[in-house]
Amino acid sequence: MPVAETILAPLDPQAFSGLREHVHRALRQAILAGGYEAGARLNERSIAEQLGVSTTPVKEALRLLEADGLVRTRPRSGVIVNFDFACAEEMILARAAIESTIARLAAQRIAASEKPGLGAILDEMRRATHGGEAEEVIRLNEVFHDHIRSVARANYLRLLNDRQDVYDSDARRIIHSDPAERERALAEHEAIGQAIIARDAEAAEVAMKAHVLRAGETYLDLVFRKYKD
Template sequence: MFPAEATLAPLDAMAVAGLREHVHRALRQALLSGSFAPGARLNERAIAEQLGVSTTPVKEALRLLEADGLVRTKPRSGVIVNFDFAWAEEMILARAAIESTIARLAAQRIAPEDKPVLAQILTDMAQATAESSADDLVRLNEAFHGHIRSVARANYLRLLNDRQDVYDSGARRVIHSDPAERQRGLEEHTAIGRAVIAQDADSAEAAMKAHVLRAGESYLDLVFRKNKD
């Protein structure tokens, strides 16, 4: 079941600069991790109290989230959670299209000095998988995809992709706690990385698309199907 009321951790009081972005990030992660049920009404004052901030950055963050389509303002009802299974599924499909294009560009544009870096990440992922280190795999997963995006030098696509990213570190950690998931992830990342290093654009694109779609199904199981049990 979705929790009756989400609990948000207070923000660091030292993080005054960019407070709106901190609130935006905290609320976005809470939404994408299923902390708020679809259709739930968000109480701005309660959220501000939990985060330890005033209602002003909360209102600003909610406006940003509405621009992303994750929430909506309903007359006489306030701010309502718009993020649901269908919305998440569309985000994953969009991410698969964008990430696979980025992987194609990475294979076409990778510089010789970038290849050993990517190969080392794959080696580290294999070791972390063998050691069942979920925390290391979360970090390496982010490093792997970050390096692919970096060598692709596709700034516009990276901006688009950021809006479709449904994963936070918590969701990745839960997913990587499953031994079968860890092994599948290693095999998929290895196929992507080898294709990029070999500058095989077609294979890199296909492997990335398959990986994002398959991982997306695991995310949907974790956040939505599990919450229905």
């Protein structure tokens, strides 16, 4: 059984008010970024020492991760990482289905007063992409998707989508480090945004699904390549 060796950065002591959530987020991001190989055993004490916390919030966070399906508890073996290529692929497929439905609803529900805001985000994304501003592209990517979720007014779907989001800032940074990838993403975002502005629900749904699936394939290759080589 592989032993988990990922190094976790200590948490900011000011964040201790919501300690369980912060530990959960730190571990979740490490797992989704491929920091722990599937089957690796997570040592509560080691994790607590790396994060600079007690084992209590770590235990609580691991229970949340088990509910997420990212780890499982084995008798006499402890907590084992359950995230592998198949799990990531399923999460991406689920996210594609949810995000595409949200895009459809956004196209149906967008108000005339909300259209300029979405258009302005696309203008900023175009400027940042053509200017080679990778960090700004990453930020605007999140702004763009968040704006669509807000326009859709689909709170239940938004909660479901949050559970299927395999990307953290590090994963997005790796993906968008390639200028060609940034250009592809821009073209896809423009197709999604223009379909929503035009209130073309079918086109918005199709474009969003294709975008999420293609980006997901890139993520799978980047995260799991080291285990396939």
